[in-house]
Amino acid sequence: MDSYDSIVIGAGPAGATAAYHLAHMGRKVLLLEKAKLPRMKPCGGGVSPEVARWLPFDLAPAVSTSISRLRLTWEMATPVEADLGPTTTLWMVRREVFDQLLVDQAVSQGAELRDATEATACRWESGHWTVDTPSGPAAGRFLIGADGALGRTAKALGFSRLKHTLAVALEGEALCPMTDVRTAHVDFGSVPNGYQWAFPKADGWSVGCGVFRGKGGGDLRASFGAYCRGLQLDPDHMRPAGHPIKLWDGDQTLHTQQALLAGETACLVDPFTAEGIRPSVLSGRIAAESVHAALSRKDPSLEDYTRRIHERLGTEMIWARRLARIFFRVPAAAYRLGVQRPGAVQHMARLLSGESRYSEVAQRAISHLTKGLLGTP
Numbered sequence: 023m024d025s026y027d028s029i030v031i032g033a034g035p036a037g038a039t040a041a042y043h044l045a046h047m048g049r050k051v052l053l054l055e056k057a058k059l060p061r062m063k064p065c066g067g068g069v070s071p072e073v074a075r076w077l078p079f080d081l082a083p084a085v086s087t088s089i090s091r092l093r094l095t096w097e098m099a100t101p102v103e104a105d106l107g108p109t110t111t112l113w114m115v116r117r118e119v120f121d122q123l124l125v126d127q128a129v130s131q132g133a134e135l136r137d138a139t140e141a142t143a144c145r146w147e148s149g150h151w152t153v154d155t156p157s158g159p160a161a162g163r164f165l166i167g168a169d170g171a172l173g174r175t176a177k178a179l180g181f182s183r184l185k186h187t188l189a190v191a192l193e194g195e196a197l198c199p200m201t202d203v204r205t206a207h208v209d210f211g212s213v214p215n216g217y218q219w220a221f222p223k224a225d226g227w228s229v230g231c232g233v234f235r236g237k238g239g240g241d242l243r244a245s246f247g248a249y250c251r252g253l254q255l256d257p258d259h260m261r262p263a264g265h266p267i268k269l270w271d272g273d274q275t276l277h278t279q280q281a282l283l284a285g286e287t288a289c290l291v292d293p294f295t296a297e298g299i300r301p302s303v304l305s306g307r308i309a310a311e312s313v314h315a316a317l318s319r320k321d322p323s324l325e326d327y328t329r330r331i332h333e334r335l336g337t338e339m340i341w342a343r344r345l346a347r348i349f350f351r352v353p354a355a356a357y358r359l360g361v362q363r364p365g366a367v368q369h370m371a372r373l374l375s376g377e378s379r380y381s382e383v384a385q386r387a388i389s390h391l392t393k394g395l396l397g398t399p
Contacts, residue, residue: 026052026134028313029153029162031141031175033059035299036285037168038124039077039306040313045131047314052160053133054153056140056169059125063117064193064263066221066228068206070300071113072376076307079127084120085113086223087203092367096357097211098252104367110375112206114221114228120299141169144178146279164313164324165281167288168306171268176288179281186268186289189216189296192242193230194260196250200224209249210357213242215350218249227255230262234269234296235350269293270301270339273332277324280316284309290335294346295374301335308334341380348388360387 028044030037033055041053055061067086074081089112094102106112129135136157143154144165151165167175176184200222207220216233231245242264250257268289276283284290285302292301312327349356360366369387372378 023152023159023161024052025150025161026050027162027317028052028164028166029054029151029160030166030168031144031153032167032169032173032285032287033125033135033137034063034121034168034170034285034302035124036287036302036306036309037166038121038128039303040166040168040284040310041128041133042077042124042131043307043310044314045128045133047310049314049317051128051133052162053125053128053135054139054141054155055125055135055137058138059135060118060122063121064191064195064230064265065117066193066219066230067115067117067120067223068221068297068299068374069113069115069120070297070374070376071111073300073303076303077124077127081113081123084115084123086116086119086225087114088112089114089204089206089222091205092371093205093207094361094367095207095209096354096361098209098249100357100362102362102367103205104371106371106375107368110368110371110377112371112375114206114223116223116228141175144175151281163280164316164322166284166309166313167281168284168302168309170286171266173287176283179278179283181278181283184268184283184289185272185274187235187271187293189232189234189267189269190242190264191230191232191267191296192246192262192264193228194246194250194257194262195226195228196255196260197226198255200226207253210353210361212249213245218245220249220253227253229253229255229260232267232296234267234293235346267291267296267298269296270335271343273336276328276331277312280322280324282309282312282324282327288331290331290339292342293339294342294349297374300376304334305331338380341384345380345384345388348392
């Protein structure tokens with residue numbers, strides 16, 4: 023049976039980032055992915071340039087286009103359009119390209135990749151984790167679970183009741199000639215407790231709709247079709263796919279005996295915007311550093327991983343959840359009092375790009391919304 027310092031289950035942004043950094047630090051790493059790579063994944067593909075801080079290699083080959091303008095609407099009307107400013111930008115990627123770049127970088131550092139290989143079971147025995155696969159078992163001193171919202175690793179490790187808010191999204195890709203690859207579109211109000219989006223890529227659009235708070239999203243397929251037709255796209259040619267999203271809903275323990283969870287497996291998805299790539303990459307980096315430190319000091323404890331995730335992401339997620347709760351409770355008023363407020367779009371863009379933090383802008387936004395709803399100056 024092959025033996026490794028760490029086995030990483032899942033080759034998305036969290037798992038591939040963790041594998042890259044561990045391999046770069048000289049650790050023997052096995053990266054398991056049940057799909058054959060590169061694999062298609064429904065995703066809006068918005069990425070904050072801040073991820074470049076945690077991935078010390080060139081990400082430009084995976085960036086399809088850069089956004090410099092946002093167009094926000096309420097029920098496809100009442101548009102608010104704004105340029106993001108000279109320093110603010112958002113990256114748009116296709117996940118099969120972005121994820122493959124991260125995996126290739128991990129392999130270049132010495133990580134062993136086994137794609138089209140599902141981890142069918144994992145168990146603790148004799149001081150290591152044994153992971154069963156169709157090609158045979160593998161042993162790892164440490165295990166990183168990063169196999170997403172539908173993965174089975176969290177439950178296999180004993181995380182049976184992770185706190186999260188369950189969201190659902192329906193997304194599709196439209197390949198077509200593009201005349202404007204700099205403007206991202208977001209529509210509120212058409213989908214109860216959620217929003218719709220159309221993000222440009224160099225070769226077409228990523229279109230989606232999602233429900234992010236509670237129930238009552240209606241018929242997402244009907245909403246998706248109506249939105250596509252409003253954008254003059256043919257939904258019948260897009261084959262949209264639905265998938266669950268596990269939004270952050272409170273700090274919690276994310277480590278166990280020589281194992282931890284990262285990315286969406288750890289429910290580290292922004293509860294307001296449903297952004298998952300940035301927290302996945304950051305958690306993958308922290309996971310690698312924590313495992314490396316545990317291996318170096320011969321101390322199997324991973325308590326610092328949970329602590330660092332709470333410090334780096336927990337505070338921001340708290341403010342994001344507060345903003346989501348008030349926004350989706352009174353979306354029409356929130357659009358009028360918040361989105362249409364002068365400078366609001368630029369503040370949102372700086373938040374998405376990583377130039378600002380929720381802790382810096384959400385309190386002010388919530389104050390404006392509350393005062394507007396109460397009719398106070």
